[in-house]
Amino acid sequence: MTATLRAYIDLTRLQFFFAWPLLFCSGYLLATTVYGNFAWFDLVHVALIGFFGFEAGLVLNDYIDRDYDKKDIESDKLTKYWRIFGTRPIPAGIISPNNALALFIGLAAITSGLIATLPYPHSLLVILIMAYSYSIEIFYQMEKRQPQKFPFAQIIGRTDFALFPVAGYLCLGHPDLNAFLYFVFFYPFAMAHLGANDLIDVANDRERGMSTIPMVYDIPRTAYWIAGFTIIHAMMAFLFMTRLGLPARIGIIGGLCLIIIANIVILKNKTPAAALRVLPLFHIAMILYAGGIAAGSFF
Numbered sequence: 001m002t003a004t005l006r007a008y009i010d011l012t013r014l015q016f017f018f019a020w021p022l023l024f025c026s027g028y029l030l031a032t033t034v035y036g037n038f039a040w041f042d043l044v045h046v047a048l049i050g051f052f053g054f055e056a057g058l059v060l061n062d063y064i065d066r067d068y069d070k071k072d073i074e075s076d077k078l079t080k081y082w083r084i085f086g087t088r089p090i091p092a093g094i095i096s097p098n099n100a101l102a103l104f105i106g107l108a109a110i111t112s113g114l115i116a117t118l119p120y121p122h123s124l125l126v127i128l129i130m131a132y133s134y135s136i137e138i139f140y141q142m143e144k145r146q147p148q149k150f151p152f153a154q155i156i157g158r159t160d161f162a163l164f165p166v167a168g169y170l171c172l173g174h175p176d177l178n179a180f181l182y183f184v185f186f187y188p189f190a191m192a193h194l195g196a197n198d199l200i201d202v203a204n205d206r207e208r209g210m211s212t213i214p215m216v217y218d219i220p221r222t223a224y225w226i227a228g229f230t231i232i233h234a235m236m237a238f239l240f241m242t243r244l245g246l247p248a249r250i251g252i253i254g255g256l257c258l259i260i261i262a263n264i265v266i267l268k269n270k271t272p273a274a275a276l277r278v279l280p281l282f283h284i285a286m287i288l289y290a291g292g293i294a295a296g297s298f299f
Contacts, residue, residue: 007089011062013053019287020164024050027168027182028288029297033245036061038297046171049114053130054164056107056148057092057137063100064141066090068208077276078201081135108134122171129167133160148211158194162187165290178243185240188233189289192259193282196266200273223270227263234259247299251292255285 009015028046030037062069070091072079080086089095108130115126140157162183169179198205198212199222205212214222234256241249262278 003094004094006085007087007092007094007228008103009084010085010087011059011095011103013058015080016264016283017051019283019290020054021047021050022294023165023286023290024054026293027160027165027173027179028171029294030182030244030248031171031173033297034176034178037172039245042172045114045117046168047089049111049126049171050164050168052107052114053111053147053167056104057109057133057160059100060134060137060142061141062090063097063104064138066097066100068145068210071207072204073207074201074203076262077272078197078204079101081200081276081279119169125175126167129163129170133163133167135244136160145209146211148216151211151213151216153211154191154194154213158190159187161190181236181240181243185233185236186289188229188236189282190285192233193286195222195229196262196275196279196282198222199226199266200272200279202272206259216275219272220270223266228264230259230263241286245296245299246294247294249295251290251295254292258282258285258288 022185025043028043029038044202069088072091075086075088079088087094090097090100111130112127115123115130117123118126136157137160140153140160143153144155165186166179166183169182173179195213199219200216201212201221202214205215212268213225217225237252237256241252244252258281262281264275265278268274
């Protein structure tokens, strides 16, 4: 395998290729339980939107932070976890910024073309969420470089991730109570997950001068941030489950159990190493959530 191919795999975090379509399709499949009209062709269509759209967002993230990522002093933790070959290809000089930007534009164009073939008004709703998500990602990455006394950038910025499965829902459905409940269920999870990521990457972010959660507060209060949003997440989960079938409820309860275990470890230790140790539990929980919701549409 060539160094360039390895670099593009790291840039796109390709080992997680299955997670983004699963999360996106969970929204679509939930919509089929309300509106009907399930079709395998449409499922593949929606999966491709989720895959290319999220990949474009990942490349955009790296492109925006390309100069700040040169300051990393720890690449054996979060970078190694997210990137199978452990490199940040743009600051490492393996992929040029222009090539990364071209890749983002290409992926975004493919996503836009796929969205355009959705029926109206679904195509409009999804493209608006896509445009918002990329715009808010740029805002978030730029704003957290500024001194903050309150994590405004994080609170606004993670709405893009929370809207991702909602966009999948809107590929078939309409803005309704289910779409709203999916958002309020997933948003606090996104905030808790962000806190864990920031806690792991605290040394790098200190070198970059980033106003992440541990920089705005401190490491102990970041652990409480994660716990607080986990409590909100659990409350919203039980509200969301009133609209879901048994497979989805099982998936959500299983995921919550993993998140609670992760919180116990983080609260007990309050260290970056502890957060890194339990970070996979957040991602397995997300897969259980999405998989349970998706399975619920078939049973």
